[in-house]
Amino acid sequence: MSRPTLNDLTAFMAVATHRNFRRAADALGTAPSTLSHAMRALEDRLGVRLLNRTTRSVSPTEAGFQLLARLQPALASLDEALAGVASFRGQVAGTVRINAPRVAASLLVRDIVPLVAKRFPDVVVDIVVEGQLIDIVSAGFDVGVRLAGSIPRDMIAVPLGDPVSFLCVAAPEYLARFAAPETPDELANHRCIGHRMPSGKLYRWEFERAGQELVVEATGAIILDDEELMVDAAVSGLGIAYVAGPAAEAALKEGRLCQVLGAWTPAPEAVALYYPGHRAVPPAVRAFLDCVKVVGRVPS
Structure with a gap:
C-alpha cells in the first residue's frame, strides 16, 4: 500500500x-x-x-x-x-478564521485587525459574520466571539473589549410624537422594532431594575435580523429598538437617537473571544490573540 x-x-x-x-x-x-x-x-x-x-x-x-x-x-x-x-525568518504567516456577530466583527475590524496588520503583515484575518451559535471546530473556524455566558466550557475565553449593555433607543422625532415609556409594560402601546433571531424566533426584550427582571415580547410594524438595520430603522423614526450599546453608540453621541427606559437597563454582559483548548494553537492564531490582549491593556 x-x-x-x-x-x-x-x-x-x-x-x-x-x-x-x-x-x-x-x-x-x-x-x-x-x-x-x-x-x-x-x-x-x-x-x-x-x-x-x-x-x-x-x-x-x-x-x-x-x-x-x-x-x-x-x-x-x-x-x-x-x-x-x-520564526527564524522573523515572520508569522497564516490565516485566522473567525466567526462573530456583526457588532463584535466591527470591533475587531476597528481595534484589532489594524494592529495585526502592523505587527504581522503575513497573517490573514478571515471574518465570517454570523448571529447563530455554531460549533466553531466542526465548522472549520479557529476563533469565535460571543457573549461570555454562551461560550462552551471546553473552550478558552479571552475578554474582548468592555462588557456590553443592551439598550432601548428611539429617535427624538418619534419621542416627540409618542411619550417615552416609563416602564417596560408601556412598550405595548408603542411601535417596537422586532428582532428576529437566526433560529427564526422573535427575540424577547430583557429588562432589570432593583433585582426585578422583566421579559417583554415587543411587536411593531417592522421585524429585522440585523442590528445595524435596527438602528437605521430607529433613526428613521419607525419605533423603539432594543440593541447592543456599541451598535447605537454613534447615533446616540450624534443625537440621532435617545435612550429610553434607562433605569431598566440590564447588567452589562461580558464579550469574549474563544478557541479550542484541546489542541495546539497555530502561530497565526497565537499572534492574533496576542494583539487582542495588547489592545485590551490599552486604556480607552
Whole structure:
C-alpha cells in the first residue's frame, strides 16, 4: 500500500470536518469534483471506506472518524513545527478564521485587525459574520466571539473589549410624537422594532431594575435580523429598538437617537473571544490573540 500524500490527508480532514464537498473545496481553493475524485482515490489506496456519501450529506465512517481523530493533532503539530522554522525568518504567516456577530466583527475590524496588520503583515484575518451559535471546530473556524455566558466550557475565553449593555433607543422625532415609556409594560402601546433571531424566533426584550427582571415580547410594524438595520430603522423614526450599546453608540453621541427606559437597563454582559483548548494553537492564531490582549491593556 502506497503512503497517502500530505495533500490527500489535508483534503480528507477538510471534507470530514466540513461534512460537505463544496465547503471543503472552497476552504482548499479547489473544485468539489476534484476533491470527490481525490477522496475516492484515497479510499482505494487505503483499501477502506472513509466517508459515507448521500446526495445531500457527507459524514465519516467509523474508520474515517478514527483517522480524523489522529490526523487533527498530527497536522496541528506539523503546522507548529513549520511555523517554528518560519520564526527564524522573523515572520508569522497564516490565516485566522473567525466567526462573530456583526457588532463584535466591527470591533475587531476597528481595534484589532489594524494592529495585526502592523505587527504581522503575513497573517490573514478571515471574518465570517454570523448571529447563530455554531460549533466553531466542526465548522472549520479557529476563533469565535460571543457573549461570555454562551461560550462552551471546553473552550478558552479571552475578554474582548468592555462588557456590553443592551439598550432601548428611539429617535427624538418619534419621542416627540409618542411619550417615552416609563416602564417596560408601556412598550405595548408603542411601535417596537422586532428582532428576529437566526433560529427564526422573535427575540424577547430583557429588562432589570432593583433585582426585578422583566421579559417583554415587543411587536411593531417592522421585524429585522440585523442590528445595524435596527438602528437605521430607529433613526428613521419607525419605533423603539432594543440593541447592543456599541451598535447605537454613534447615533446616540450624534443625537440621532435617545435612550429610553434607562433605569431598566440590564447588567452589562461580558464579550469574549474563544478557541479550542484541546489542541495546539497555530502561530497565526497565537499572534492574533496576542494583539487582542495588547489592545485590551490599552486604556480607552
